[in-house]
Amino acid sequence: MTLPHQPTTVTYPAGAISGTAVVVHLASQGDGTTAVLLDSTPCHPIDAAWPDQGPDHAVIRKNGASLRVSDCVVAATDGTEMFTGRQIPVKKGTEGWTFAVAHLVDDDGGLAEGDQVQVDVDETYRAEISAGHTACHVASLGLNQAMADRWKKEVRTDGRGVPDFDGLAIDVSTILQNGSVDTYRMGKSLRRKGFITDGVAEALPELEDAINEALGSWVESGAEVRIERDGDTLTDLRFWVCELPGNTVRIPCGGTHLRSLKELSSVNVALSLEDAAGTPVLRMKTTATPA
Ligand SMILES: [Zn+2]
Numbered sequence: 001m002t003l004p005h006q007p008t009t010v011t012y013p014a015g016a017i018s019g020t021a022v023v024v025h026l027a028s029q030g031d032g033t034t035a036v037l038l039d040s041t042p043c044h045p046i047d048a049a050w051p052d053q054g055p056d057h058a059v060i061r062k063n064g065a066s067l068r069v070s071d072c073v074v075a076a077t078d079g080t081e082m083f084t085g086r087q088i089p090v091k092k093g094t095e096g097w098t099f100a101v102a103h104l105v106d107d108d109g110g111l112a113e114g115d116q117v118q119v120d121v122d123e124t125y126r127a128e129i130s131a132g133h134t135a136c137h138v139a140s141l142g143l144n145q146a147m148a149d150r151w152k153k154e155v156r157t158d159g160r161g162v163p164d165f166d167g168l169a170i171d172v173s174t175i176l177q178n179g180s181v182d183t184y185r186m187g188k189s190l191r192r193k194g195f196i197t198d199g200v201a202e203a204l205p206e207l208e209d210a211i212n213e214a215l216g217s218w219v220e221s222g223a224e225v226r227i228e229r230d231g232d233t234l235t236d237l238r239f240w241v242c243e244l245p246g247n248t249v250r251i252p253c254g255g256t257h258l259r260s261l262k263e264l265s266s267v268n269v270a271l272s273l274e275d276a277a278g279t280p281v282l283r284m285k286t287t288a289t290p291a
Pocket residue numbers: 133137240252253254255
């Protein structure tokens with residue numbers, strides 16, 4: 001069984017939550033579930049390489065039947081074999097490989113290749129996740145700003161021209177409903193890049209205040225948010241773009257987002273420091289309050 005070389009067109013970057021599609025492939029998985037591949041989908045899959053934003057909650061409808069999507073992952077094939085999620089042995093975009101969105105259903109409800117279906121995404125959950133993801137990016141800019149004077153070497157900068165602590169130190173990013181949790185490793189490799197870790201523990205309340213103050217003014221600005229993309233398939237590069245006062249900020253991102261910071265009444269962070277086998281790990285919990 002092979003996967004047709006048809007990459008999925010994804011409509012969620014533009015904010016779609018429903019759409020019609022044609023079933024291009026069905027593959028039964030070892031665990032009794034079936035992977036449904038469509039020519040197009042509004043359903044956001046979890047990314048295999050950077051799984052910060054989880055799968056949408058969705059149903060596939062056909063002739064009145066409604067199949068619950070229990071998971072939504074990335075599938076890839078070289079034409080001979082199909083892999084899903086973390087089993088994919090190559091990077092997204094590798095030549096000769098086709099990447100598609102696989103909607104996993106427990107019961108395929110008699111679906112067949114060529115069938116036309118309707119896909120509906122849970123709108124409330126999507127909105128809360130999008131708020132969390134937008135807040136996560138804005139908070140990362142606030143964190144960069146608060147950490148800006150702790151560098152003694154030149155490092156790469158973020159979209160505002162500020163040293164990119166977030167990009168250089170990020171360990172795990174998890175998007176939640178109306179929030180996120182990001183952890184940053186402040187170990188030897190970050191110190192070698194020129195980051196001064198001394199005194200961070202004592203400075204946490206000040207850092208938190210500085211981030212929250214910046215977030216307050218950015219939310220106040222009601223900045224526009226959009227997704228720019230090189231194309232409409234799953235593997236086309238996409239960017240989160242935010243028109244902050246004085247800077248248009250661009251961050252590579254495959255997730256879903258709000259259209260404006262006007263949709264939020266506030267974004268706040270709480271910082272804490274943990275120890276991971278001798279390496280200080282900064283934890284930033286971001287909370288977004290919808291307007
Ligand atoms: Zn993102």
